[in-house]
Amino acid sequence: xxxLTQRYQTKLIxxxxxxxxxxxxxxxxxxxxxxxxxxxxxxxxxxNQNISLSASCHSAAELAAAAQAGADWATLSPVFPxxxxxxxxxxxxxxxxxxxxxAALPVIALGGIDEANAAQLAGMPVAVISAILDAENPExxxxxxxxxxxxxx
Numbered sequence: 001x002x003x004l005t006q007r008y009q010t011k012l013i014x015x016x017x018x019x020x021x022x023x024x025x026x027x028x029x030x031x032x033x034x035x036x037x038x039x040x041x042x043x044x045x046x047x048n049q050n051i052s053l054s055a056s057c058h059s060a061a062e063l064a065a066a067a068q069a070g071a072d073w074a075t076l077s078p079v080f081p082x083x084x085x086x087x088x089x090x091x092x093x094x095x096x097x098x099x100x101x102x103a104a105l106p107v108i109a110l111g112g113i114d115e116a117n118a119a120q121l122a123g124m125p126v127a128v129i130s131a132i133l134d135a136e137n138p139e140x141x142x143x144x145x146x147x148x149x150x151x152x153x
Contacts, residue, residue, distance in 0.1 A: 002026070013052070018042050021051065028052035030075075033062050039069035057107075058091075060099050067104035075127055076100055078111025083130050085111075093120050100124075115141065118148040 002024045005012040013028035014021040021029040028051060029042060036055045043053055055066040057074045066074045076099055078090040090112060091099070100107040109121050114131040126149055128142075135141040 011052075013054070018046060022046055022048075026051065028054060028072075030054045030056070032056050033058060036062060036065045036069050036071070039066070039071055043070055056110075060102065063099060063103040063105070063107065071105055073106040073108060074103070075108045075110040076103075077109070079109045079121070080112025080114075080117055082112040083134070113145070115144055115148065118145050121149055122151070124149070 002012055005027075011027040012024065013030050014024070014026045015030050016032060016035065018029055020026070029046070031039065031042070031054070033056050036057075039053050039055065043049070043051070052072045053070060054073045054075065055062070055069075055071045057063045057066055057076050058078075063074055063076065076091070076096060078085065078088065079093070079096045081090050082088070096109060100109070106125065108125040108127050110127045110129075112130075113121065113126055113128045118126070126145075128145055131145065132138045132142050
């Protein structure tokens with residue numbers, strides 16, 4: 001993965017495994033909300049002030065904790081209902097906008113984002129998983145989502 005991300009000049013962010021992030025010289029490490037408090041210790045252990053640290057957040061309290069712990073950015077989810085977590089509550093756009101706007105760090109929208117609702121996030125940073133992975137033509141869906149989010153239409 002490191003070789004591919006370098007070849008295509010993109011970032012490699014490892015989820016939760018600081019030892020793997022260190023071993024492959026990753027650009028970032030992303031942790032689950034349960035591990036937010038460990039971010040300062042992770043940064044010290046890694047000994048690399050340039051690595052980007054981020055956290056999964058689901059509330060104002062978690063966003064504040066992530067900022068306090070030294071996260072560089074956070075995902076805030078789920079914005080919309082998700083196929084990966086069916087039946088769980090979601091934030092909706094008004095709550096997402098309010099929480100992201102009040103956060104002390106950059107926030108990336110995540111959760112249930114697809115071609116039908118992406119225009120609501122126009123101009124905002126987003127991360128998409130299921131809409132692309134579950135697509136019959138992932139490249140076409142990814143390109144269309146990027147177009148929608150960048151243009152708002």
